[in-house]
Amino acid sequence: MNFIYNRYGFTTFSLLVLITALLALTIQILFVSEAIYYQSFGTQLDIVRINKIVDSANKYKWLSYAVLPVLILIRVFYTSIFLFIGIFFTELKAEFGKLFKIALLADFVYVLAGLVKLVILIFFREVNTLQDLQFQPLSVMELLNAKSIDPLFVYPLSLLNVFELGYFLVLAWLLVGVINEANEERTLRFGQSLKLVTTSYGSGLLLWVLVIMFITLNLS
Amino acid sequence: MRRIIKYLFILSIGFVVGYLLVHIISRYSEKKDAENRIQTLPDVAFNSLAGLPVNLKSFDQSKPLVLVYFHPECEHCQYEAQEIGQNAATFSNCQLVMITHDDSLQRVKSFCETNHLWEVDNIEVLIDAANQFKTVFGKAVIPSVYIYGTYRKLKKQYLGETRIDLVLAEIPANEKQ
Numbered sequence: 001m002n003f004i005y006n007r008y009g010f011t012t013f014s015l016l017v018l019i020t021a022l023l024a025l026t027i028q029i030l031f032v033s034e035a036i037y038y039q040s041f042g043t044q045l046d047i048v049r050i051n052k053i054v055d056s057a058n059k060y061k062w063l064s065y066a067v068l069p070v071l072i073l074i075r076v077f078y079t080s081i082f083l084f085i086g087i088f089f090t091e092l093k094a095e096f097g098k099l100f101k102i103a104l105l106a107d108f109v110y111v112l113a114g115l116v117k118l119v120i121l122i123f124f125r126e127v128n129t130l131q132d133l134q135f136q137p138l139s140v141m142e143l144l145n146a147k148s149i150d151p152l153f154v155y156p157l158s159l160l161n162v163f164e165l166g167y168f169l170v171l172a173w174l175l176v177g178v179i180n181e182a183n184e185e186r187t188l189r190f191g192q193s194l195k196l197v198t199t200s201y202g203s204g205l206l207l208w209v210l211v212i213m214f215i216t217l218n219l220s
Numbered sequence: 221m222r223r224i225i226k227y228l229f230i231l232s233i234g235f236v237v238g239y240l241l242v243h244i245i246s247r248y249s250e251k252k253d254a255e256n257r258i259q260t261l262p263d264v265a266f267n268s269l270a271g272l273p274v275n276l277k278s279f280d281q282s283k284p285l286v287l288v289y290f291h292p293e294c295e296h297c298q299y300e301a302q303e304i305g306q307n308a309a310t311f312s313n314c315q316l317v318m319i320t321h322d323d324s325l326q327r328v329k330s331f332c333e334t335n336h337l338w339e340v341d342n343i344e345v346l347i348d349a350a351n352q353f354k355t356v357f358g359k360a361v362i363p364s365v366y367i368y369g370t371y372r373k374l375k376k377q378y379l380g381e382t383r384i385d386l387v388l389a390e391i392p393a394n395e396k397q
Contacts, residue, residue: 044386046303049299091222152244203233207240210241214244218247220359220361
């Protein structure tokens with residue numbers, strides 16, 4: 001875990017949080033006005049009730065920025081754990097701190113996804129409701145008609161996207177360096193690394209998707 | 221040792237994934253069945269405040285039936301109930317059935333009194349003591365509104381808080397069944 005404590009690690013993490021927060025803030029400033037709440041909920045709620053939602057949203061919007069570092073840390077930690085377990089089973093060696101570092105660096109792929117989303121929102125989409133903001137760019141979900149898809153499958157279909165694929169590839173590419181540095185007697189090729197990432201992080205992702213689907217079904 | 225841990229881990233993950241998959245598939249198919257089932261008013265009974273079983277099919281079929289699933293402590297339900305109470309007269313052309321799974325009879329009665337629900341002519345408040353609503357309707361969103369019309373066919377369902385005028389729009393005055 002030394003990585004997160006050293007200056008380089010902390011700077012990387014801070015940069016990741018800062019860019020993610022800036023992207024969220026830009027989307028909020030450009031698209032989340034009071035009008036969007038009225039357009040989103042006006043078909044089912046009274047105006048007085050929407051006023052209340054707007055007040056609450058304004059009051060608690062800082063909260064989404066406050067939890068952002070925690071959410072990113074959890075995501076990076078989750079990836080690192082599954083990578084660590086996968087590597088442990090292959091009898092290769094890798095320090096957890098270094099896996100945490102590559103998971104953190106790979107997380108910048110999601111920043112790129114955020115940037116692409118912002119560009120799409122600014123130039124190619126008309127935003128009328130909050131639902132218009134909830135999409136994952138370049139995903140399978142974008143190829144389908146959202147209204148014809150059961151809500152249960154929206155999240156898994158959104159996860160099947162170009163950036164998730166990019167995340168796997170970047171993770172595998174970074175892992176090659178970490179493994180080869182720690183295991184001088186055994187070298188790992190990119191293909192093998194990708195296989196390792198797919199089985200380890202892929203299992204974690206599958207588990208995560210199933211948990212989300214389980215919660216979605218049980219909460220409704 | 222490492223091999224044993226490996227197999228144990230794979231087995232544990234496999235078990236969790238298997239459990240989640242089985243649960244998701246069975247719950248999803250139950251939900252789909254319920255979606256089809258509720259297209260006509262389901263044959264299900266809940267308890268009245270007096271503790272007697274009341275079947276949803278036992279109400280006057282010549283009037284539209286409005287089902288409201290609620291909980292007395294839910295703020296959205298309180299607002300919706302208050303709106304119903306304030307527009308009590310406009311509900312005279314339908315049968316209003318309020319269903320809750322709350323086990324506190326005192327709280328349910330107080331909720332009805334506070335929101336003037338007893339001023340609605342045709343109102344029945346029922347207790348879902350056996351938690352059947354979720355099984356029968358496939359979901360138990362609080363609050364939710366189900367409006368049944370001619371031949372007890374589902375006309376509209378609203379999940380979450382809903383404007384009263386939207387509900388009233390589905391029950392036109394003196395609707396011919």
